[in-house]
Amino acid sequence: xxxxxxxxxxxxxxxxxxxxxxxxxxxxxxxxxxxxxxxLLLGASGSGKSTLLAALAGVLGGADEGEExxxxxxxxxxxxxxxxxxxxxxxxxxxxxxxxRVGDDVAxxxxxxxxxxxxxxxxVQDALxxxxxxVPLRRSSAELSGGQKQRLALAGVIAMRPGLLLxxxxxxxxxxxxxxxxxEAVERVADDTGATVLVVEHRVEVWQDFATRVIVLxxxxxxxxxxxxxxxxxxxxxxxxxxxxxxxGRRVLDEPSQRPVGAPLLTAHALAVGHGRTPVASGLSLTxxxxxxxxxxxxxGSGKSTxxxxxxxxxxxxxxxxxxxxxxxxxAGPAPIAWSSRQLLTRIGSVFQNPExxxxxxxxxxxxxxxxxxxxxxxxxxxxxxEELLARLRLDPLADANPYTLSGGQKRRLTVGTAxxxxxxLLLxxxxxxxxxxxxxxxxxxxxxxxxxxGDAILAVSHDPELARxxxxxEWPLAAREAAAR
Amino acid sequence: MHATISSTTDAAxxxxxxxxxxxxxxxxxxxxxxxxxxxxxxxxLVSNPVxxxxxxxxxxxxxxxxxxxxxxxxxxxxxVRKPGAALxxxxxxxxxxxxxxxxxxxxxxxxxxxxxxxxxxLFALLLYRRWGLGAALLGGLGAGxxxxxxxxxxxxxxxxxxxxxxxxxxxxxxxxVIAGLGSWLLVRALARTGALSRFASGRExxxxx
Amino acid sequence: MSLLPALRTGALAxxxxxxxxxxxxxxxxxxxxxxxxxSAAVAAVLETAVLAATRLPWRTVLPRLAxxxxxxxxxxxxxxxxxxxxxxxxxxxxxxxxxxxSIAFAVATALRIAAIxxxxxxxxxxxxxxxxxxxxAQLVRLPARxxxxxxxxxxxxxxxxxxxxxxxxxxxxxxxxxRGRVRRxxxxxxxxxxxxxxxxxxxxxxxxxxxxxxxxPRSWARPSTLxxxxxxxxxxxxxxxxxxVIVSVATGSWHWVVS
Numbered sequence: 024x025x026x027x028x029x030x031x032x033x034x035x036x037x038x039x040x041x042x043x044x045x046x047x048x049x050x051x052x053x054x055x056x057x058x059x060x061x062x063l064l065l066g067a068s069g070s071g072k073s074t075l076l077a078a079l080a081g082v083l084g085g086a087d088e089g090e091e092x093x094x095x096x097x098x099x100x101x102x103x104x105x106x107x108x109x110x111x112x113x114x115x116x117x118x119x120x121x122x123x124r125v126g127d128d129v130a131x132x133x134x135x136x137x138x139x140x141x142x143x144x145x146x147v148q149d150a151l152x153x154x155x156x157x158v159p160l161r162r163s164s165a166e167l168s169g170g171q172k173q174r175l176a177l178a179g180v181i182a183m184r185p186g187l188l189l190x191x192x193x194x195x196x197x198x199x200x201x202x203x204x205x206x207e208a209v210e211r212v213a214d215d216t217g218a219t220v221l222v223v224e225h226r227v228e229v230w231q232d233f234a235t236r237v238i239v240l241x242x243x244x245x246x247x248x249x250x251x252x253x254x255x256x257x258x259x260x261x262x263x264x265x266x267x268x269x270x271x272g273r274r275v276l277d278e279p280s281q282r283p284v285g286a287p288l289l290t291a292h293a294l295a296v297g298h299g300r301t302p303v304a305s306g307l308s309l310t311x312x313x314x315x316x317x318x319x320x321x322x323x324g325s326g327k328s329t330x331x332x333x334x335x336x337x338x339x340x341x342x343x344x345x346x347x348x349x350x351x352x353x354x355a356g357p358a359p360i361a362w363s364s365r366q367l368l369t370r371i372g373s374v375f376q377n378p379e380x381x382x383x384x385x386x387x388x389x390x391x392x393x394x395x396x397x398x399x400x401x402x403x404x405x406x407x408x409x410e411e412l413l414a415r416l417r418l419d420p421l422a423d424a425n426p427y428t429l430s431g432g433q434k435r436r437l438t439v440g441t442a443x444x445x446x447x448x449l450l451l452x453x454x455x456x457x458x459x460x461x462x463x464x465x466x467x468x469x470x471x472x473x474x475x476x477x478g479d480a481i482l483a484v485s486h487d488p489e490l491a492r493x494x495x496x497x498e499w500p501l502a503a504r505e506a507a508a509r
Numbered sequence: 510m511h512a513t514i515s516s517t518t519d520a521a522x523x524x525x526x527x528x529x530x531x532x533x534x535x536x537x538x539x540x541x542x543x544x545x546x547x548x549x550x551x552x553x554l555v556s557n558p559v560x561x562x563x564x565x566x567x568x569x570x571x572x573x574x575x576x577x578x579x580x581x582x583x584x585x586x587x588x589v590r591k592p593g594a595a596l597x598x599x600x601x602x603x604x605x606x607x608x609x610x611x612x613x614x615x616x617x618x619x620x621x622x623x624x625x626x627x628x629x630x631l632f633a634l635l636l637y638r639r640w641g642l643g644a645a646l647l648g649g650l651g652a653g654x655x656x657x658x659x660x661x662x663x664x665x666x667x668x669x670x671x672x673x674x675x676x677x678x679x680x681x682x683x684x685x686v687i688a689g690l691g692s693w694l695l696v697r698a699l700a701r702t703g704a705l706s707r708f709a710s711g712r713e714x715x716x717x718x
Numbered sequence: 719m720s721l722l723p724a725l726r727t728g729a730l731a732x733x734x735x736x737x738x739x740x741x742x743x744x745x746x747x748x749x750x751x752x753x754x755x756x757s758a759a760v761a762a763v764l765e766t767a768v769l770a771a772t773r774l775p776w777r778t779v780l781p782r783l784a785x786x787x788x789x790x791x792x793x794x795x796x797x798x799x800x801x802x803x804x805x806x807x808x809x810x811x812x813x814x815x816x817x818x819x820s821i822a823f824a825v826a827t828a829l830r831i832a833a834i835x836x837x838x839x840x841x842x843x844x845x846x847x848x849x850x851x852x853x854x855a856q857l858v859r860l861p862a863r864x865x866x867x868x869x870x871x872x873x874x875x876x877x878x879x880x881x882x883x884x885x886x887x888x889x890x891x892x893x894x895x896x897r898g899r900v901r902r903x904x905x906x907x908x909x910x911x912x913x914x915x916x917x918x919x920x921x922x923x924x925x926x927x928x929x930x931x932x933x934x935p936r937s938w939a940r941p942s943t944l945x946x947x948x949x950x951x952x953x954x955x956x957x958x959x960x961x962x963v964i965v966s967v968a969t970g971s972w973h974w975v976v977s
Contacts, residue, residue, distance in 0.1 A: 043712045080927045084531065088707060111927035117877060118920035121870045121928070123848055130939035135929030137937045144939070165876055179928060298883070337887045364895035373891040379913060380881065381888040383905060385701065397893035427702035427912060441892065532931040533922040535863055539871035540918030544911055547878050568800050568813045601868045605875065607842055615742040615838040664793050664831070665800075666753040666975045667823025671813065672800040698908060704915040 029058035029219045030108060030186030032079065036093030038244070039074055039083065048074040049244040050092070056236075058186070061213060061220045063230050063252065066240035067266035068430060068460055072223045075240070076189045078102065079221065080111040097187055107136045110180030114192040114458065116172035125151070125167075125175060126160025132183045150182035153215060154208040168323050170201025174208050181212050188213070190222040194229060195458040198323055198486040202229060209233070225460045227256065227263075228271040239263065267460025275461050279472050279495040285313030288351040288449055288480050289334065289359075289371075295342030296326055296333040302341045303329050304501055311449065313350070316471070316481040318491040321501035327484040328376065328453050330501065334482065335373040335451045336360050351448050368394050372442030376453040376484075378434035379427065387429070387437060388413065388422045394445040412440045416470075432463030439470065450474060452483040456490055468493045526590060526637060526709070533707050534589045541588060542598040545581035546605025552577050553606070569668070569675030572657070576687025578620070579652035582628040583692040586648055588699070588710050592637055595648060599625030620659060627655025628688075640710065642693050649689025653681035730772050730844045732947040736853035738841040741955030746834045748959040754973045755822070757966035758829035764958045765836045774840065782843060786835040794828030826973075833962075837955075847872050852942040862936055870925065874917055881913050882906065 038050035049071035056062055066072050077083045078095055081103030095102070102109055113119055122128040129147045138146065147160070154174040158167070164175060173193055180188065190209065194202040206229055213220050213233075224230055237255040239262075241247035248259045256263070260270055269275070287310050295305035304326030311317060319327045332338040334345055336359025346357045347370065355366045362370065375381050384390040391412050395405040413419040416436045421429060426437060435455060442450060450471075456464050471494055475481050483490060491498050585598025603621025631651035635644055657677035665672065696710060705711020730738070745765075749758060769779075797820060804819025851869040855862045885906050889895045894902065925931075966972045 041706070043706070077923065080923075082923050082926045084533070084707060087527070087709065106927075106929040106932040109927070111924070113920060113924055115917075115920055118917050119924040120873065121866075121921070121925055121930075123873050127848060127939060131925075131930075132928035134937050134939050135932055137935045139937055140939060140941070143937060147939075165873075176924070183928065332887060335891065337890055364890045365893050367891065368893040373888075375884060375888055375891075377884065379909070379916075380884045381892060382909065383889075383892060383894065385698075394893050425701045425703065427704065445893065530863070532863075532867075532926040533919060535867035535931075536871060536922035536925060537915055537918040539864075539867040540874060540914050540921070541911065542868070543871040543875060544878060544914040547875060547882075548907055548910075567796075571796075597864060597868075601871070604868070605872060607838075608845070608847060608872075609875075615739065615746050616834060618743075619746070662975055663750060664827070665797060667797050667801040667820065667827060669800055669802050669815075695908070695911070699911060699915065702912050704912050704919075707919060 027108075027184035027186045027216055027218060029217050030098045031058045032056040032187065032219065032221070033096045033099070034093070035095075037078075037095040038092040039071075039078060039089055041074075041089045042087065047244055049078075049240070051245055052093070052095075054238070054246065054249075056219060056221070058219055059217055061233055061235045062222070063227070063234035063237045064221055064223045064240065065225075065227070065237060065263060065266070065268050066247070067242050067268075068432065068463075070240040070242055070266070071244040072240055073191055074244075076111065076191050076221065076223060079187070080109050080189050081106070082111065107132065107183040108185055109187045109189065110183060110185035111189045112173065112176045112180055112191065112193050114195050116169045116176070116196060119176040119179075120164040120172065121179075123163055123165070124160065125156070125158055125162045125164050128164050128175060129179045129182050132179055136183060146182045146184075147178075150178040153181060153212055154178045155204070155211070168201060169197045170204040173197065173201065173205045177205070177208055177212065181216065181218075184216070186218055188218045188220045190220065190224075192224055192458070193222070194224065194226070199488075200322060206230070206233070225267060226269045228269065231256065231271060239266075242266070264461065267462035267464075269461050275465050275489070276468055276493040278492060279476075282314050282316075282475060282495065284315045285478060286350055287312045287348050289345065289347050291334060291343065291345050293343035294330070294333065294340055294345060296329045296338065297341050298329060298338065300341070302326075305342060307343070307501070309334075309499060311480045311482060313448070313480055314475055314478045316475045316483070316494045316496035317499050318494065318496040319482065319484045319499045319501060320486070320491075325501040327501055331373070331451045331453050331482065331484050334359075335371050336362055336367050337373060365397055368398055368445040368447065370447055371449045371451065372445070372447035374435075374438050374442055374450070374452040374455060376457065378431075378438040381438050381441065382426045382434075385425055386423050387418055387426055390426050390437060391440055391444050394441055398445055408444050412444055416440045417466075432459055432466070435459065435463070435467060436470070439467070443474075447479075449480045449482070452481070452485075454485055455483055456485060456487045464489075528592050528637070530589075530591050530593075534591055534594075537708075538585045538589045538591075538594055538598055539601055541585050542581055542601035543605050545584065545598070545602040546609070549578055549581070549602060549606040550609045569672040570679050572660075572676040572679030572681075573683045575653070575656055575660075575680045576649075576683035576691070579624050579628070579649060579656060579684045579688035580692050580695075581621075582625040582652055583645060583648040583688045584695060586628060586632050587640055587645055587692055587696045588705060588708060590637065590640055590708070590710060592633070593629065595628035595632055595652075596622070596625035599628065599652070616663060620656065623655040623659045624652040625655075627651035627653070642690070645693035645696075646685050646689035649684040649687070649692065650681055651684075652688055653684025656680050656684065729947070730774070730841070730951075732945075733951045734853050734857070734942060734944055734948050735845045735850035736857050736942070737944065737948040737951050738845060739850070741951055742838040742841050744955050745837055745959050745962075748962060749830050749834055751975060752966060752972050753823060753826045753830065753975050754966055754971040755826040755829050756969050756971035757962040758826060758833045760965045761833040761958055761962040762829060762836065764961060765833065768954060768958075769836070769840055772840075774843070779840060779843065782839050783836065786832060786839060790828040790831040790835070793831055794824040797824040797827045848940070849942070852938065852940050856938055856942040857944065863931060866930070870921060871918065874914065874921070877917065878910060878914065881910055885909050 034052045034054040037052045038047050040047045064072050120128050121131045133143045154177050156174045194205050234252050237252045239248040248255050289311045291309045294307040295302040297303045339360050355362050383393050391409045392405050395408050581602035582595035582599030586595035600621040603617045607617040628648040628651045631647040657680045661673050700711040799814045801820025801823040803815045803817040806818045809816040851865050854860045855865040
């Protein structure tokens with residue numbers, strides 16, 4: 024890997040306001056980052072971290088997309104004038120591949136920069152080697168795991184030999200294995216190239232040994248703290264925790280008290296699950312009792328999500344059976360897949376990994392009313408359930424907002440709320456804590472604990488080791504499968 | 510976040526529109542078109558086995574079901590508001606459904622070209638400055654005109670004049686209502702979700718709300 | 719699931735997608751100029767012969783061709799019922815008038831649709847989108863930014879299918895899947911579009927950061943070239959179109975579509 028000259032960053036009274044907004048996303052920012060520094064950028068949701076990164080990458084858009092003040096310069100020049108000098112890796116592993124094949128995708132940036140063909144393919148191979156992605160150039164990028172996709176994105180960026188590397192929550196959506204892969208690749212790339220690195224992440228633990236400097240943005244888009252990681256992370260620990268930053272060694276929630284496990288609600292026996300005809304997991308057995316919390320763990324591709332969908336009566340079992348006890352099934356039959364959509368509502372609630380898959384209404388209030396209305400409840404009852412949930416989920420100020428406009432944490436609370444509105448006895452959640460900061464995380468966990476305390480059963484698919492502990496949940500590990508290309 | 514929308518009209522929205530395409534214009538136009546292409550393809554699968562035998566026996570009124578295939582151009586035009594958007598959108602949507610496999614083969618591309626050009630022509634007549642309901646309806650009508658001409662030469666070249674007139678009229682009506690009005694409603698609903706915040710179309714609708 | 723992978727077997731795999739597209743369009747436009755059963759039948763027979771020679775797996779090709787047959791048949795029925803009347807009248811009821819003339823038009827229409835459709839279904843089956851985009855940008859010289867934008871968006875099709883599946887399951891989980899198919903379908907399309915725009919915006923950011931739309935010349939990682947297989951394919955395409963015209967004119971069957 025040939026080293027590129029590291030870039031310096033300078034902000035002088037810089038600010039940005041998105042078109043149509045009243046508040047500034049970032050304002051009055053003064054900042055100097057020397058070439059070769061490794062900066063961890065922290066701050067609450069909405070403190071403008073991503074805006075700053077996008078501005079440094081030169082992708083905020085022109086004057087019709089917002090208003091700029093002051094100056095933000097990389098090596099003394101405007102970022103949008105130096106494509107290739109600045110690289111950006113985003114959070115979502117699925118939204119960054121441009122082309123279908125691994126090699127072509129890495130080559131994309133080089134083509135845009137006009138790099139001649141011979142040199143281009145050498146640089147593609149170098150970049151893939153540097154991030155440790157040893158797959159054939161013709162491999163389909165859709166077949167990669169989350170961690171591999173993020174390393175592919177990193178390779179596509181470093182092939183351009185940037186002097187400044189910007190990473191916007193690059194590991195937030197990954198399992199622990201993927202987090203380690205990406206972390207290691209970033210460190211190796213930084214060591215090899217000496218590039219300046221700026222990384223935004225809620226989980227400090229991952230990056231604290233890597234960073235040489237920590238910068239904290241306040242809730243109003245201004246600089247709040249800046250300095251040596253060891254010092255800032257200790258001195259500003261309380262503020263950071265309040266802003267939702269995960270600090271190493273600091274527990275967000277204590278363990279709950281022991282709950283008695285009640286009568287079984289749902290059992291799975293010799294279950295095989297899958298979307299098509301081929302099972303992705305088989306031989307699964309589980310008994311889930313009232314008041315019990317279970318966290319399903321296992322590596323990518325072990326069929327955790329598919330298992331949750333099958334237990335939830337949304338997918339047909341490919342083998343074995345899922346049986347609801349009379350306490351859960353009531354007047355319906357024992358097999359959840361045979362229940363009508365309406366019968367599911369009062370029995371099993373499912374919360375999907377991506378909240379946007381579950382949104383149906385044009386307002387938050389309407390969204391919460393969908394389930395109760397489908398049950399045919401009287402208007403007064405619907406209204407009272409909706410109001411109660413709005414208050415309990417602290418969504419009442421947003422009651423008339425379009426659900427899609429909520430933040431990630433709010434959307435998650437809303438989809439949990441939509442499931443609770445019909446009072447199911449069993450709640451299934453898929454990766455409920457992905458990409459959440461510590462504050463929204465704690466809110467969600469407390470809500471789930473309340474439900475379990477009230478005698479509901481909870482099953483969550485999660486990579487998050489803290490979740491099981493904070494819920495007082497039993498772990499149900501699914502074995503890894505030698506999943507060939509999905 | 511919606512509470513921070515300024516009440517004044519966006520200054521940017523009043524400026525003369527910039528005809529140059531930004532990267533985000535190209536990609537979102539293409540992505541919308543691809544999604545529309547998937548919808549076309551699914552619509553083919555769903556509607557053909559049920560409706561086709563009945564339609565085959567209609568004296569030209571089958572034009573009424575053509576609307577859904579005309580919406581991609583109007584929708585993309587209304588969202589990105591750039592010269593060529595309607596043509597690009599309909600053409601890409603048609604290509605995607607062709608790649609997924611339609612019965613119309615390369616004619617899918619020609620259809621896309623003609624439908625898109627129809628909508629594009631009427632947006633151009635408005636100098637790419639008007640993007641309200643009227644423009645949407647006209648765009649849908651334009652797509653319907655293009656589609657009528659093509660279908661009557663390709664699919665029903667030997668039909669009687671009465672059939673031709675009925676087919677063209679119902680296709681244009683369907684284009685105006687489903688592709689025109691439908692796309693306009695769709696853009697309004699999309700804008701409310703905040704997904705179009707990087708576009709003037711999204712910011713205007715949200716500023717009004 | 720992703721886009722169906724292109725068939726990469728047989729002689730067609732070595733032909734540039736642009737050539738394939740050109741051949742399909744050439745045959746299509748030639749046949750579009752006339753409505754007569756002779757030109758369509760000649761083209762259809764020759765195409766079948768070429769298809770047999772390409773040795774594509776029939777199991778894959780036939781299911782793709784079946785809907786084409788249905789569509790051709792239905793267009794034929796419409797023309798039988800509402801075609802321009804001529805010659806003997808077989809049946810007359812309201813606006814329906816089946817005559818020798820309408821039947822002749824119907825046969826020509828159905829054959830023509832089949833003859834236009836067959837090559838394209840087969841050619842599209844063997845086209846890899848990335849190669850097609852390379853060809854369109856480098857050989858046809860379509861604007862590169864738009865071709866690449868469309869190609870990048872195309873990659874999201876696989877994600878759209880995953881989204882669609884999740885959206886359907888989610889509707890069952892929300893208690894609204896028991897009835898109201900049409901409304902639910904409309905809701906699914908809307909949700910899909912919102913997700914698409916979100917993904918598209920993120921993708922645009924990632925692409926712009928990697929120099930997409932930057933001023934200055936662009937290089938091409940994969941050269942798109944034309945060679946002998948393309949010359950052969952083009953010759954076959956031209957031959958099919960030419961023979962269809964010659965036989966049709968020689969037999970006096972040629973009938974300009976706009977006359």
